[in-house]
Amino acid sequence: MFKLNAYLSLFAIFLLSCSKDVVDIEKQIFASSFESVDDFAGYYITPVGHKNTSFQELSDSIVHSGTFAHKAWIDGANDPSTPSINNNHRGYPTIQLYKNEKGSFQSPVYITLWVWLDMELKTSTTGGDNDWFSFATFTDDESDNWNRTVLVNLSHDGFVHLQHTLSAGVSEYYFQTSTLKFPQKEWVELKIYLDFADGKYAKVWQNGELVSHARIDNVENKIAQAHFGLYCPPQMVSGTVFNDDLVIEMVDKE
Numbered sequence: 001m002f003k004l005n006a007y008l009s010l011f012a013i014f015l016l017s018c019s020k021d022v023v024d025i026e027k028q029i030f031a032s033s034f035e036s037v038d039d040f041a042g043y044y045i046t047p048v049g050h051k052n053t054s055f056q057e058l059s060d061s062i063v064h065s066g067t068f069a070h071k072a073w074i075d076g077a078n079d080p081s082t083p084s085i086n087n088n089h090r091g092y093p094t095i096q097l098y099k100n101e102k103g104s105f106q107s108p109v110y111i112t113l114w115v116w117l118d119m120e121l122k123t124s125t126t127g128g129d130n131d132w133f134s135f136a137t138f139t140d141d142e143s144d145n146w147n148r149t150v151l152v153n154l155s156h157d158g159f160v161h162l163q164h165t166l167s168a169g170v171s172e173y174y175f176q177t178s179t180l181k182f183p184q185k186e187w188v189e190l191k192i193y194l195d196f197a198d199g200k201y202a203k204v205w206q207n208g209e210l211v212s213h214a215r216i217d218n219v220e221n222k223i224a225q226a227h228f229g230l231y232c233p234p235q236m237v238s239g240t241v242f243n244d245d246l247v248i249e250m251v252d253k254e
Contacts, residue, residue, distance in 0.1 A: 029247065046092055051089075055074075091230035096224075108253060112247045119184070121155070137149050160182050174213040
């Protein structure tokens with residue numbers, strides 16, 4: 001009986017080891033240094049000259065690594081948005097993970113992105129919306145509707161923060177910086193942690209320092225699509241953003 005129990009124990013350890021190896025193999029990763037548009041083959045890319053005001057290209061003018069970075073810029077305002085028409089500026093490739101062979105990523109995931117931003121954000125003086133800029137948008141929705149999104153935004157007063165963490169327009173923070181502003185006209189590392197599973201929370205670090213930590217709710221445990229690059233409100237008339245060295249990686253834990 002002792003030999004049988006010992007054998008069963010060893011067999012269980014072997015199975016756990018094999019299972020761990022399988023889990024490690026299944027960890028998915030998406031990475032792009034924006035050296036080629038082929039990195040986004042089969043994904044939707046917003047049109048160059050979106051609404052004749054938003055533009056994008058692979059550029060060698062300001063680069064974090066390699067030869068190219070993704071550049072997007074604004075040249076003029078759009079008409080105000082309406083309840084049925086979203087006139088936000090858009091210049092980005094989407095990353096439609098659900099279209100890949102293994103499908104949507106499960107959380108937790110780490111996202112690393114290098115950003116260079118030159119964009120003046122203003123406070124409204126007319127009672128309208130303040131300016132904002134979105135570095136990253138994530139959704140669990142595998143359709144074109146992007147019904148439930150979680151964003152990483154820059155506020156009009158210069159702070160990086162998570163947005164729409166509980167539902168559209170509703171966020172709840174465990175921590176939010178009010179002192180560490182986002183530096184412009186230099187390369188900045190944004191690191192994002194998303195846990196849509198048990199803990200349901202997200203964190204953002206700016207050059208290694210925590211700037212936003214929020215509770216997540218009303219979302220399925222998958223990252224189906226994402227976009228980075230240029231996304232901001234229609235009233236903004238100018239500005240440029242570069243993205244480089246993007247990594248989206250499934251992990252076991254924070």
